[in-house]
Amino acid sequence: MAESITIKILPEGLSVQARPGELLGEVLTRAAVPLNRYCGGRGLCGKCLVRIVSGPLPLLEGDEKALLEARSLTTDHRLSCRYEIRAPATVEILPGSRAAAISVLDAGFCPPLTVDPAVKSFSLEIPSPSLASPRAVLDSLRDALGLPHIVAPLSVVKDIRLPPKNGRFSLTVCLYGENEILDIETGKSEEDLYGLAVDLGTSTVVAELLSLVSGKTLSRAVAPNSQITYGADVVSRLSFSFQNSDNLERLRNSILQLLNGLVSELVAKAAVPRNRICEAVIAANTAMNHILCGVAVDSLALSPFHAVFSRLDPFPASELGLGLHPRAKAYVVPNIKSFIGGDITAGLAASGFAERPGNGLFLDLGTNGEIVLRKGKHLYATSTAAGPAFEGMSLSCGMLAVPGAVQKAGWDDGFDLKTIDGLPAQGLCGTGLVDIVALSLRQGLLGPDGKITAPGRKIVLTKSLSLTQQDIREIQLAVGAVKTGVRMILREFGVSPGRLDEFLIAGAFGSSLDVENAGAVGLIPDVPADAVTFLGNSSLAGARKLLLSAPDRAAAEGVARRIEHVSLASRASFQDEFVGAMTFGR
Numbered sequence: 001m002a003e004s005i006t007i008k009i010l011p012e013g014l015s016v017q018a019r020p021g022e023l024l025g026e027v028l029t030r031a032a033v034p035l036n037r038y039c040g041g042r043g044l045c046g047k048c049l050v051r052i053v054s055g056p057l058p059l060l061e062g063d064e065k066a067l068l069e070a071r072s073l074t075t076d077h078r079l080s081c082r083y084e085i086r087a088p089a090t091v092e093i094l095p096g097s098r099a100a101a102i103s104v105l106d107a108g109f110c111p112p113l114t115v116d117p118a119v120k121s122f123s124l125e126i127p128s129p130s131l132a133s134p135r136a137v138l139d140s141l142r143d144a145l146g147l148p149h150i151v152a153p154l155s156v157v158k159d160i161r162l163p164p165k166n167g168r169f170s171l172t173v174c175l176y177g178e179n180e181i182l183d184i185e186t187g188k189s190e191e192d193l194y195g196l197a198v199d200l201g202t203s204t205v206v207a208e209l210l211s212l213v214s215g216k217t218l219s220r221a222v223a224p225n226s227q228i229t230y231g232a233d234v235v236s237r238l239s240f241s242f243q244n245s246d247n248l249e250r251l252r253n254s255i256l257q258l259l260n261g262l263v264s265e266l267v268a269k270a271a272v273p274r275n276r277i278c279e280a281v282i283a284a285n286t287a288m289n290h291i292l293c294g295v296a297v298d299s300l301a302l303s304p305f306h307a308v309f310s311r312l313d314p315f316p317a318s319e320l321g322l323g324l325h326p327r328a329k330a331y332v333v334p335n336i337k338s339f340i341g342g343d344i345t346a347g348l349a350a351s352g353f354a355e356r357p358g359n360g361l362f363l364d365l366g367t368n369g370e371i372v373l374r375k376g377k378h379l380y381a382t383s384t385a386a387g388p389a390f391e392g393m394s395l396s397c398g399m400l401a402v403p404g405a406v407q408k409a410g411w412d413d414g415f416d417l418k419t420i421d422g423l424p425a426q427g428l429c430g431t432g433l434v435d436i437v438a439l440s441l442r443q444g445l446l447g448p449d450g451k452i453t454a455p456g457r458k459i460v461l462t463k464s465l466s467l468t469q470q471d472i473r474e475i476q477l478a479v480g481a482v483k484t485g486v487r488m489i490l491r492e493f494g495v496s497p498g499r500l501d502e503f504l505i506a507g508a509f510g511s512s513l514d515v516e517n518a519g520a521v522g523l524i525p526d527v528p529a530d531a532v533t534f535l536g537n538s539s540l541a542g543a544r545k546l547l548l549s550a551p552d553r554a555a556a557e558g559v560a561r562r563i564e565h566v567s568l569a570s571r572a573s574f575q576d577e578f579v580g581a582m583t584f585g586r
């Protein structure tokens with residue numbers, strides 16, 4: 001039997017067994033210690049730091065040494081993704097390395113909702129069979145529904161309870177569209193019908209439980225995407241999936257467990273049985289929806305870069321492994337061609353963007369900057385790889401928008417930082433980052449070319465928080481990518497920023513992005529101030545809308561089909577544009 005080594009984890013006081021040579025990061029993941037692993041264990045992000053309280057401390061070298069020195073950390077600090085287990089050790093998880101529970105719930109811009117879902121329940125009375133009319137229960141039911149050809153799966157028929165011998169009896173029938181019976185119950189229970197709306201984001205997953213009768217949201221739950229353990233961004237997760245034939249399933253299982261956990265939380269909060277949830281609508285980017293469905297992602301990462309599906313017909317949620325009603329359906333919001341995901345289709349549906357006249361631009365700021373331009377009746381979409389900086393992930397002091405993250409900043413003879421929940425500042429999330437870069441430009445701490453001019457070549461925020469030249473470089477890349485995409489698509493279709501009737505911003509920044517600072521940095525072009533609207537989590541708002549309305553779902557599918565995809569990154573001029581756009585400012 002292989003030797004096993006005991007690792008003690010503080011402050012939990014947990015003891016776990018590890019194999020010699022195993023990486024500490026993997027042991028901690030196995031022990032369900034929630035650790036930030038933004039780079040997927042590649043030793044790049046420096047977020048998985050631990051302190052070795054006792055145990056071997058081999059000599060530091062290479063990137064790890066540089067990273068610890070840059071942060072002035074003592075040599076008993078180690079990256080858990082680099083620390084090989086050779087002997088028993090006690091390790092302390094540092095507070096900043098622990099993946100925080102997300103308490104910031106951004107429900108997204110909430111459009112007026114029509115309740116006309118794909119799943120409906122009807123209570124009916126049908127005559128009991130008699131000697132004079134010994135009709136089969138299912139035939140009577142089909143007549144009562146006026147749907148003679150509706151399909152009833154055998155599992156439904158097996159559940160039909162025998163009716164009383166005389167008179168009439170009541171049943172509740174749950175239908176999916178006009179084609180399929182999902183359930184038949186004795187008695188009246190048409191009010192007990194629920195659905196799940198999910199925004200499956202690269203960084204964060206938000207789920208809502210809704211009544212499919214009233215349309216009300218009954219509970220909401222949120223968690224960091226558990227796949228962060230395998231990489232902060234889509235590219236890292238795709239490359240993880242290539243490393244080993246089991247890795248796609250590992251990614252899938254990770255997100256499935258998370259979703260089932262969120263469902264448990266939702267039903268407990270709302271006191272609703274989970275087997276009453278009859279449909280889940282999931283809005284996600286192309287990579288996330290392929291992974292959730294267990295569909296190969298190789299083609300997304302390898303030339304000629306294409307998706308396996310853009311649209312799927314609704315299918316049994318049990319095929320995903322979601323623990324809902326046994327015959328519940330899952331609907332994955334369709335992607336727009338290969339690279340623009342269902343999260344954008346959902347956002348467009350929530351905002352009604354495609355239906356309005358005039359010129360408009362919809363910008364989703366996440367790890368990808370997705371851009372949809374409306375010019376009259378025409379819709380064009382493109383995406384640019386902004387990277388995870390806006391979600392705080394590729395920066396030495398970046399973090400998700402969780403308590404303790406700097407969310408806003410002002411200047412009062414120095415930086416005046418506002419954190420989420422007023423906790424001591426632990427790091428910067430996207431909106432705080434934009435404020436700080438804009439303030440640094442104004443205060444002359446940073447040049448438009450991105451060179452830090454502040455003493456020590458650092459923008460010092462607090463004793464333990466500062467932006468380095470490398471951080472600024474990451475931000476320049478993110479801003480430059482978005483700016484290039486917006487500039488190029490506007491130019492391509494002959495729309496000047498000043499002629500945009502609306503400029504909608506969805507995604508990571510929620511509604512707390514400062515428009516003036518975003519303009520100063522270069523994220524927002526010179527558009528009329530009243531044209532800018534923040535949508536927040538429009539992907540969730542769209543999933544909610546498409547759960548509650550089958551007609552809106554059909555309309556969203558039509559919009560996804562008619563959008564023309566423009567591949568800007570393949571243009572010869574893209575690189576020059578991108579280099580030019582790295583300069584801060586409009």
Ligand code: FES
Nearest residue numbers: 041043045046081
């Ligand atoms: S440095 Fe260890 S997970 Fe990124």
